[in-house]
Amino acid sequence: MCRAPVGEGAKRTRIGSEELAKVLIGAHVSTGGGLVNALRRGEERACEAIQIFNQSPRMWRPTRYSENDFAAFREAYAHSKIESVVIHAIYLINPAGADRSMRRKSLETLTHALWVGAGIGAEGVVVHPGALKASSRADALKRAVKFICEALAATEGCDLLIENNAGSKQLLGLGFDEIAELIERCGGGPRLGLCIDSCHLHAASFDVRTPEGVAAIADEIEARLGRQRLRYLHLNDSRDQRGALRDRHADIGKGEIGRAGFRAFLSEPRWQKLPAVLETPGPGGHGPDRKQVQLTRRLWREGVKARSK
Ligand SMILES: [Zn+2]
Ligand SMILES: [Zn+2]
Numbered sequence: 199m200c201r202a203p204v205g206e207g208a209k210r211t212r213i214g215s216e217e218l219a220k221v222l223i224g225a226h227v228s229t230g231g232g233l234v235n236a237l238r239r240g241e242e243r244a245c246e247a248i249q250i251f252n253q254s255p256r257m258w259r260p261t262r263y264s265e266n267d268f269a270a271f272r273e274a275y276a277h278s279k280i281e282s283v284v285i286h287a288i289y290l291i292n293p294a295g296a297d298r299s300m301r302r303k304s305l306e307t308l309t310h311a312l313w314v315g316a317g318i319g320a321e322g323v324v325v326h327p328g329a330l331k332a333s334s335r336a337d338a339l340k341r342a343v344k345f346i347c348e349a350l351a352a353t354e355g356c357d358l359l360i361e362n363n364a365g366s367k368q369l370l371g372l373g374f375d376e377i378a379e380l381i382e383r384c385g386g387g388p389r390l391g392l393c394i395d396s397c398h399l400h401a402a403s404f405d406v407r408t409p410e411g412v413a414a415i416a417d418e419i420e421a422r423l424g425r426q427r428l429r430y431l432h433l434n435d436s437r438d439q440r441g442a443l444r445d446r447h448a449d450i451g452k453g454e455i456g457r458a459g460f461r462a463f464l465s466e467p468r469w470q471k472l473p474a475v476l477e478t479p480g481p482g483g484h485g486p487d488r489k490q491v492q493l494t495r496r497l498w499r500e501g502v503k504a505r506s507k
Contacts, residue, residue: 221431221464222246222282222473223495225486233263233271233318237278243488244495247282247473249324252314255288258303260310268317275319282473283318284359284430287311287325293345294328294338294370301345308349316355321473322429324359324393327371327380338370343383350389359391359430364398365445372402372443378422392423395432395477396463397448400455403441407459409505412466420468431474433460433494449478449486450494457497464494465501 224245229236233250240248253261275283288311291304311323328345330338350358360377363369371377374392381390394415396406405411419428435453437446451457464474476486476494 219470221470221498223433223475223491223498224248224280224282224473225476225491226250226286227485233267234274236283237271237274237280240280241278243486244491245280245475247284247475248280249284249286249475249477251288252285252311252323253288253307255286256290257288258290258307260307263314263317265317268314271318283320284473284475285311285315285320285323287323289326291325292328292331293325293342294330294333296331296333296337296341301341305345305348305352308345309352312349312353312356312358315357316353320356322357322359322391322393324361324430324432326361326363326369327377328369329366330368330370335370335376339376339379339383342370342380346380346384346390350384350387357389357391357429359393361393361395361432362398362402363445364395364401364443366443374418374422381423381427390427391429392419392427393430393432394419394428395434396455396460397432397434397436397453398445400436400440401438401443401445405440406463407440407455409462409465412462416466416468425468428469429472431469431472433464433474433476434478435460447478449480450476450490450497460494460497461501461504463501464498465505467505 224247225243226249227236227239229250236248236250287308291308295301315323328342363371384390399406404415435448435450435455437448437453438444439454450460476490478486480486
């Protein structure tokens with residue numbers, strides 16, 4: 199399925215490579231008008247990392263890209279200030295779903311995202327582990343395992359990053375147990391990684407607002423999944439109280455996590471070198487802007503400074 203050689207076009211050898219001792223801060227940006235425009239939008243927003251959708255996130259219709267589109271992107275990426283590109287798979291995909299036609303569409307769509315990811319030299323495709331619907335957790339997990347295995351087998355050259363969930367008890371992956379089990383039962387290969395979202399952690403009762411709380415999260419990830427699995431951070435403030443199981447993003451510093459919380463979250467020593475993108479509403483609901491990215495970078499710097507005292 200995938201024709202791009204492994205790693206071709208990837209800017210960094212892999213996520214978390216040794217030479218970078220800072221969090222690479224950026225934002226989710228639009229690919230409107232063509233893939234290459236995402237790089238320009240990232241630069242306009244002072245991003246070091248960008249995340250994009252490979253197709254319209256609320257429709258099944260895939261965007262048809264050609265090898266020329268991929269080549270043009272890789273060329274522009276190589277000459278840009280952006281150091282990391284990741285794709286977010288569309289929200290309609292449910293790896294744990296039971297409905298056969300939905301599963302087929304989900305698999306085709308995720309496979310397409312991985313193919314685009316390999317083509318443009320993305321470091322991974324982020325996907326949510328899925329929703330139970332009417333079934334038991336065990337059955338849902340079993341289906342998610344099968345689904346992820348099939349998506350990996352159908353592609354090569356792009357990693358799959360499983361994101362921790364929030365928003366309802368009906369979702370898989372609210373904590374790290376199910377994600378660890380999912381990765382293990384899918385063979386535990388190097389193409390499987392973890393993406394954590396600050397708002398989702400907060401919604402699922404984790405303490406993301408103090409250095410001690412964040413260290414406990416990092417400890418748990420190390421114990422359950424191993425440190426190397428954590429590849430990506432989503433930075434979102436939360437409109438809701440800790441443990442509320444609601445997934446409503448707020449602009450950085452404007453929600454329950456707050457500026458002090460992000461200083462603590464971003465400065466966890468084990469998370470330096472990782473890319474981290476904002477998926478916040480931004481002014482007028484148009485997504486994170488340059489000011490938000492710069493504020494986040496400032497909070498990172500202040501957090502690191504406070505810890506070194
Ligand atoms: Zn997220
Ligand atoms: Zn979310």
